[in-house]
Amino acid sequence: MELQEKFDAVIAHHDRIEPRDWMPDGYRRTLIRQIAQHAHSEIIGMQPEGNWIGRAPSLRRKAILLAKVQDEAGHGLYLYSACETLGISRDELVELLLSGKQKYSSIFNYPTLSYADVGTIGWLVDGAAICNQVPLCRTSYGPYGRAMIRICKEESFHQRQGYELLRTMMSGTEEQRAMVQESVDRFWWPSLMMFGPPDTESPNSAQSMAWGIKRNSNDELRQKFVDMTVPQADALGVTLPDPALTWNDERGHYDFGEPDWAELTAVIRGDGPCNAQRLAHRRAAHDDGAWVREAALAFRAHEDGTAPVVHDAADAFGDRS
Ligand SMILES: [Fe+2]
Numbered sequence: 619m620e621l622q623e624k625f626d627a628v629i630a631h632h633d634r635i636e637p638r639d640w641m642p643d644g645y646r647r648t649l650i651r652q653i654a655q656h657a658h659s660e661i662i663g664m665q666p667e668g669n670w671i672g673r674a675p676s677l678r679r680k681a682i683l684l685a686k687v688q689d690e691a692g693h694g695l696y697l698y699s700a701c702e703t704l705g706i707s708r709d710e711l712v713e714l715l716l717s718g719k720q721k722y723s724s725i726f727n728y729p730t731l732s733y734a735d736v737g738t739i740g741w742l743v744d745g746a747a748i749c750n751q752v753p754l755c756r757t758s759y760g761p762y763g764r765a766m767i768r769i770c771k772e773e774s775f776h777q778r779q780g781y782e783l784l785r786t787m788m789s790g791t792e793e794q795r796a797m798v799q800e801s802v803d804r805f806w807w808p809s810l811m812m813f814g815p816p817d818t819e820s821p822n823s824a825q826s827m828a829w830g831i832k833r834n835s836n837d838e839l840r841q842k843f844v845d846m847t848v849p850q851a852d853a854l855g856v857t858l859p860d861p862a863l864t865w866n867d868e869r870g871h872y873d874f875g876e877p878d879w880a881e882l883t884a885v886i887r888g889d890g891p892c893n894a895q896r897l898a899h900r901r902a903a904h905d906d907g908a909w910v911r912e913a914a915l916a917f918r919a920h921e922d923g924t925a926p927v928v929h930d931a932a933d934a935f936g937d938r939s
Pocket residue numbers: 660689690693769773
C-alpha cells in the first residue's frame with residue numbers, strides 16, 4: 619500500500635520511475651510490451667530501406683542511407699537495453715519477435731518499390747515516428763525516456779534527409795516527379811495508421827496515459843502529424859491522396875479522411891504484403907549470426923578465466939562447413 623502510494627506520487631509529480639523502484643505488475647508488463655515492440659520496429663525497419671543500399675543512385679545517397687539504416691540498428695539496441703532493465707532478457711525479447719508473439723510497427727510490412735520510397739519513408743514514416751516519440755522523451759519510465767531523447771535527435775536527421783531527397787527529385791525530370799507522387803500515394807495512409815487505431819478502439823490507452831507512459835492519445839498525435847505534413851507537401855509540390863483533406867478554420871486543424879482500419883487489422887494480424895518476408899529475413903539473419911554470439915560468449919569466458927584458450931576455431935564452435 620505504501621509502495622503503491624509512493625509510485626502514484628512519482629507519477630503525479632511527473633517524475634521518473636527507475637529500474638530499482640517498486641512498480642505495479644501491469645505497469646511493468648505494459649512497458650515491456652511497448653518498449654519491445656518499439657525495439658523490434660527499429661530492427662525490422664532496417665529491411666525496407668536496406669533493400670536499396672546496393673542500388674543507391676550515387677555515393678552520396680549511399681553514404682546517407684547507410685548511416686540512416688545503421689542509426690535504426692542503434693535505436694533497436696538502446697531500446698532492448700532499456701527493456702532489459704525491467705527484468706526480461708535480450709534472448710527472450712528476440713524469441714518473442716521471431717516467434718511472432720510480439721509485434722512491430724505495421725508500416726514495415728509494406729514494400730519499397732523505388733528509390734523515391736527512401737525519401738518518402740524518411741519524410742512520412744520517420745516524421746510520424748517523431749510525432750509519436752517526442753512526447754515519449756517525457757515518459758514516466760526513466761531508461762525509456764532517456765533512450766528516446768537520443769533517438770529523437772537522430773530521427774529528425776532521418777526526416778530531413780528524406781525531405782531533401784524528395785525535393786531533389788521534385789526539381790528533376792517529369793518522370794522523377796511522378797515517381798515521388800506514386801511513392802507518396804502508397805505511403806500516406808499506412809503512415810496515418812502508424813498512430814494506431816482511433817481512440818475509441820484503443821482500450822489500453824487510458825491506462826497508459828494514467829501511468830504517464832503515453833502523454834497524448836492516438837488521434838491527437840495523428841492530427842498533429844497531418845497538421846505538420848500538409849504544408850510540407852505543398853512546399854514539395856506533391857498531392858496527398860485524400861480528397862477530404864481541408865483546413866478547418868473553426869477547429870484550427872486540417873480535417874482528413876478515415877484510414878482503412880480493416881487494412882490495419884489485417885496487416886497487424888500478419889496479412890500485410892511483406893509480413894512473412896520480413897520475419898523470414900530476420901530469422902535467417904539471427905541463425906546466420908549464431909556463430910558471432912557463440913564466439914562473443916567464448917571470448918568472455920576466456921577473459922574471465924573460466925574457459926581454456928582455444929586456438930582452433932573449429933574445436934570451439936564445431937565445423938560449420
Ligand atoms: Fe529509429
